[in-house]
Amino acid sequence: MKGIMIPSEVLTKEKNIAVIVAHPDDETLWCGGTMLLHPDCNWFVACLCRKNDADRAPKFKKVLEILKAEGIMGNLDDGARQRRLDRKAVKRVILELLPKQSFNLIITHSPFGEYTRHLRHEEIGRAVIALWKDKKIKTKKLWAFAYEDGNKEYYSQAIKDASIYQTLSQDIWEEKHRIITEVYGFQKTGFEAKTTPKSEAFWEFENPKDALNWLDKKEIENKET
Numbered sequence: 001m002k003g004i005m006i007p008s009e010v011l012t013k014e015k016n017i018a019v020i021v022a023h024p025d026d027e028t029l030w031c032g033g034t035m036l037l038h039p040d041c042n043w044f045v046a047c048l049c050r051k052n053d054a055d056r057a058p059k060f061k062k063v064l065e066i067l068k069a070e071g072i073m074g075n076l077d078d079g080a081r082q083r084r085l086d087r088k089a090v091k092r093v094i095l096e097l098l099p100k101q102s103f104n105l106i107i108t109h110s111p112f113g114e115y116t117r118h119l120r121h122e123e124i125g126r127a128v129i130a131l132w133k134d135k136k137i138k139t140k141k142l143w144a145f146a147y148e149d150g151n152k153e154y155y156s157q158a159i160k161d162a163s164i165y166q167t168l169s170q171d172i173w174e175e176k177h178r179i180i181t182e183v184y185g186f187q188k189t190g191f192e193a194k195t196t197p198k199s200e201a202f203w204e205f206e207n208p209k210d211a212l213n214w215l216d217k218k219e220i221e222n223k224e225t
């Protein structure tokens with residue numbers, strides 16, 4: 001399904017929402033504005049890496065309070081070498097961290113990532129879609145983050161022709177930027193602060209088949225270019 005929809009309209013009925021991300025900061029960067037706009041939804045953030053990170057883990061908890069969300073962290077390998085993870089292990093950790101299997105909406109990484117390039121983002125996006133296909137998790141809709149950085153040409157930007165695209169108000173963006181710089185403590189001149197998108201976008205899927213077809217089509221396009 002294509003066309004611009006504003007999350008404030010879509011989310012009125014979507015109450016139980018799981019956000020499944022790689023790192024403490026991904027929830028804020030890629031959907032923090034959407035979360036801030038909808039404090040009445042039941043947000044649960046599963047962050048798969050950095051549970052034992054003495055710096056980031058406590059900050060993640062503070063951010064959850066600001067975003068009015070519950071959440072949990074896992075300890076998937078996140079070393080600098082970014083070795084590819086076993087697909088089954090990624091799926092197992094997701095299932096272990098989610099408090100239940102059924103949601104109105106799941107928001108997660110794109111299997112193509114949000115910038116060039118972080119393997120964990122891509123692996124997690126793929127694992128969530130695979131779990132949905134195998135009926136290990138249920139959701140009425142899945143939103144994959146829709147961002148790209150022009151192959152490192154610029155900081156990640158929301159994709160305008162994604163299913164859902166919303167430009168944030170200055171207030172909401174400033175709150176997002178404050179979380180990144182003051183709560184997580186990233187430098188204002190650093191990658192995270194400079195990236196913090198002013199618009200948020202998502203690819204929306206209503207069933208796993210559509211998500212997998214989209215994945216195949218994109219992979220073919222990527223090979224051709």
Ligand SMILES: [Zn+2]
Pocket residue numbers: 022023026118121
């Ligand atoms: Zn990340």
